[in-house]
Structures are given as structure tokens and as C-alpha cells.
Amino acid sequence: MARHVYERRGRATDGVWSLVVPLKPLSVAKSRLAAAVGADRPGLALAFAQDTVAGALACAAVRDVVVVTDDPLAGAELAVLGARILPDAPAGGLNAALAHGARAVRAGRPRAAVAAMNADLPSLRPVELLRVLETAEGFPRAFLADAAGIGTTLLSAAPETELAPAFGGPSRVRHSASGAVEIARPDVESVRRDVDTGADLRAAATLGLGAYTARYSARMQATAYTYDSQTRSGSVLLDDGTPVRFEAPAFDAGGLRMLRPGQRVRIETEGEGSALRITLITLQTF
Numbered sequence: 292m293a294r295h296v297y298e299r300r301g302r303a304t305d306g307v308w309s310l311v312v313p314l315k316p317l318s319v320a321k322s323r324l325a326a327a328v329g330a331d332r333p334g335l336a337l338a339f340a341q342d343t344v345a346g347a348l349a350c351a352a353v354r355d356v357v358v359v360t361d362d363p364l365a366g367a368e369l370a371v372l373g374a375r376i377l378p379d380a381p382a383g384g385l386n387a388a389l390a391h392g393a394r395a396v397r398a399g400r401p402r403a404a405v406a407a408m409n410a411d412l413p414s415l416r417p418v419e420l421l422r423v424l425e426t427a428e429g430f431p432r433a434f435l436a437d438a439a440g441i442g443t444t445l446l447s448a449a450p451e452t453e454l455a456p457a458f459g460g461p462s463r464v465r466h467s468a469s470g471a472v473e474i475a476r477p478d479v480e481s482v483r484r485d486v487d488t489g490a491d492l493r494a495a496a497t498l499g500l501g502a503y504t505a506r507y508s509a510r511m512q513a514t515a516y517t518y519d520s521q522t523r524s525g526s527v528l529l530d531d532g533t534p535v536r537f538e539a540p541a542f543d544a545g546g547l548r549m550l551r552p553g554q555r556v557r558i559e560t561e562g563e564g565s566a567l568r569i570t571l572i573t574l575q576t577f
């Protein structure tokens with residue numbers, strides 16, 4: 292799994308675009324991922340948002356990033372990266388949150404170029420976002436379809452143009468019907484690669500995950516090492532080679548009937564370092 296090396300330069304100042312990134316509270320975010328990642332869903336949702344925001348701030352076309360969220364932990368972590376955090380004051384869903392973010396940007400700079408971008412792009416490459424935004428500069432409003440070709444990952448509005456976001460479900464046709472121009476470039480895959488399901492996460496890992504998501508997903512995977520069917524306990528090897536024991540309750544929580552040494556597994560854990568404890572072990576699901 293390749294990791295991107297971001298050119299970190301703190302808050303971007305030479306770009307022209309203000310990005311508005313919406314993020315639901317982590318406790319409810321990425322609900323469609325639950326089947327693949329279980330209790331790690333909120334942690335992964337945060338890691339996706341961190342890679343999205345870090346990737347955006349490292350893009351030369353980006354001036355600043357505003358994250359619209361009511362989540363305190365995500366707000367604190369994304370502020371550390373250099374994002375401005377705006378509470379989801381309208382509490383009226385995704386499009387209301389985006390319109391609110393765009394208004395806040397233009398309250399400070401009335402002629403700002405604004406783009407809305409989803410928070411679930413863990414493979415985001417700054418150079419690909421640069422291509423998207425450079426293309427967007429040629430149109431009053433433009434959008435990028437998601438990898439599935441159904442939704443939208445980015446919608447832009449030039450100065451003096453309303454963003455008029457219509458995200459949610461099949462938003463590609465909606466944005467097209469609203470007059471926004473579709474950005475059809477073959478070389479911007481990482482900006483289109485949103486992650487809603489376990490299969491999407493595998494596809495993102497193939498493209499290369501950003502550092503936060505790579506670190507988080509490494510903690511979720513291991514290889515079965517020993518297994519005793521009498522006690523339903525055994526051990527796994529973490530990907531750094533560290534062996535960690537698991538007991539019967541963790542095995543039972545995963546719903547497996549048996550385990551073969553060498554099998555790849557997904558684990559859920561508590562604690563860190565020598566206090567690391569496996570709370571669930573199951574077959575790898577992404």
C-alpha cells in the first residue's frame with residue numbers, strides 16, 4: 292500500500308480556490324461502511340477527512356479549506372491541519388451545510404472562487420486536485436463525477452456565481468441539469484475515488500491511501516498465527532510482525548467457526564502498545 296508524501300507547507304496562501312468540505316458527526320458518518328469495518332467506522336471516517344483536508348491544503352490551487360462540521364474531535368484534528376472549522380449552523384443536511392460554508396467564505400472575500408468537495412477521498416493527490424481546479428477555472432460552474440459515475444465529488448463556482456449545490460445520491464445528473472459543466476479528464480482518479488463501501492476502500496488502497504488512512508487501516512489488519520479450537524483463542528501477527536493474543540470472546544464476537552494460520556483477518560482493538568487488546572477477529576472484509 293503506497294503512501295503519498297505530501298509537500299506540507301502549512302496553510303496554503305497562493306491558491307485561488309476556497310474549498311468547502313462537509314463532514315457529518317463521526318458517530319453517524321460513512322454508515323454504508325459499517326458492514327466492512329464494524330466499530331472502526333468513525334475512526335476511518337476521520338482518517339478519510341484528514342487525508343482529504345491534508346491533500347487539499349497541499350494543492351497549489353487551494354487558498355484555504357473550510358470544514359463544515361459539528362463534530363468536536365474532527366473539528367479539532369482538522370483545525371490542526373490548517374482547516375477553518377465552521378459549525379453546521381443550518382442543521383439542514385448536506386446542501387444547506389455547503390451553501391452555509393460558501394456564504395461564510397464570501398462574507399470574508401466576496402469574489403472568492405469556491406468549490407465543494409466531499410470528505411471521503413482518502414487517496415486524494417494534490418496534483419490531481421490541481422488539474423481539476425485548473426479545468427474548473429474555465430467555467431462558471433463545473434463538477435467532477437465520483438468513481439461510480441453516479442454521484443459528485445467536487446462542484447465549483449467561479450467568482451460572482453452561486454454554488455447551488457445539489458449533492459446526494461445521483462447528483463451527477465442533477466449537477467449536469469443545473470448547467471454545471473462536467474469535468475471529463477482521465478487523469479484525476481484520486482479526486483473521484485470516494486469511499487462508501489469495503490469495495491471502494493480496496494479500490495482506494497490500490498490507488499494509494501493517504502498517510503492517515505494507511506496508518507489507521509494497518510491497525511485493522513493482521514495475519515492469523517496460531518489458533519486452538521478447544522479454547523477458541525490464539526494469536527495474530529500484526530503487519531509489523533508483532534504477535535498479539537486473542538481470547539474466546541474476541542473470536543466469538545467475529546462470528547467465525549475456525550481460523551487457519553496464514554489467513555488474513557480484520558481485527559478490532561482496544562488500547563495501545565503493550566496494552567493492545569483484540570476485541571474482535573473476523574475474516575478480512577476490505
Ligand SMILES: Nc1nc2c(ncn2[C@@H]2O[C@H](COP(=O)(O)OP(=O)(O)OP(=O)(O)O)[C@@H](O)[C@H]2O)c(=O)[nH]1
Binds near residue numbers: 313361379
Ligand atoms: N456538515 C454536514 N456534512 C454532511 C451532511 N450530510 C452529509 N455530509 C457530508 O457530505 C459528504 C457526503 O455525504 P453522504 O454520502 O451523505 O454521507 P457519508 O457519511 O459519506 O456516507 P453514508 O453515511 O454511507 O451515506 C460526506 O463528506 C459527509 O460527511 C450534513 O448534514 N452536514
Ligand SMILES: C=C(OP(=O)(O)O)C(=O)O
Binds near residue numbers: 444
Ligand atoms: C453525496 C454524494 O456522495 P455519496 O456517494 O457519498 O452519497 C453525492 O455524490 O452527491
